[in-house]
Amino acid sequence: MNPDSPDIFMSGHCIDGRVLYPATGYLVLAWRTLARSLGVVMEQTPVIFEEVTIHRATILPKTGIVQLEVRLMPASKRFEVSESGNLAASGKISTMEENTLNDFRTQPTDSVIGNSEKEDFLLSDKDVYKELRLRGYDYGPTFQGIIESNSRGEVFWCILGEKN
Missing domain, CATH: 3.10.129.110 (Polyketide synthase dehydratase)
Incomplete structure (x- = not known):
């Protein structure tokens, strides 16, 4: 390319x-x-x-x-x-x-419905991409916009190029 x-x-x-x-x-x-x-x-x-x-x-x-x-x-x-x-x-x-x-x-979102009582299990960006890599998804830096994810299904991401 x-x-x-x-x-x-x-x-x-x-x-x-x-x-x-x-x-x-x-x-x-x-x-x-x-x-x-x-x-x-x-x-x-x-x-x-x-x-x-x-x-x-x-x-x-x-x-x-x-x-x-x-x-x-x-x-x-x-x-x-x-x-x-x-x-x-x-x-x-x-x-x-x-x-x-x-x-x-x-x-309504999950937080409004009442899932906030559960304690979140957090995955960092490194953890997320390690799990994906183990499953055959070897995303390069240009496809790594996830910052963090949690057990409630929320994903925090960035606009590529702005990730620290």
């Missing part, structure tokens, strides 16, 4: 010894394509993904390019992401209605 590429951070997404295109990247591509088709700003357009299937991994070569194609089927709200004609990911995508977004914003 070219060191001057804006996507150089993906070289840190190493799983079982292979640098793979992140699965969330397929979702971002579908979201960006939907936003462009609607003439709206992606970052200001919340969406809902449903029935998402990752069909295959896309290996990122050290040199050369990978071309991904996104197809939207507006009538069914389905999307497909393909690489070299092979289906990599598919699912449904739709914009989130304002009332659904408001419902989402007002959902």
Whole structure:
């Protein structure tokens, strides 16, 4: 991967010894394509993904390019992401209605419900990435944004480049 590429951070997404295109990247591509088709700003357009299937991994070569194609089927709200004609990911995508977004914003969190009585078990960033490495996820520095996690499922993370 070219060191001057804006996507150089993906070289840190190493799983079982292979640098793979992140699965969330397929979702971002579908979201960006939907936003462009609607003439709206992606970052200001919340969406809902449903029935998402990752069909295959896309290996990122050290040199050369990978071309991904996104197809939207507006009538069914389905999307497909393909690489070299092979289906990599598919699912449904739709914009989130304002009332659904408001419902989402007002959902109670665990701390409101009363899980605060439990004592937290904390994992530092080193512990988190050691556990992931033992499972084959050898994330490089460009893919290590987690600062800490706890037994309540809360993950504290940073914007990459700002981690101390």
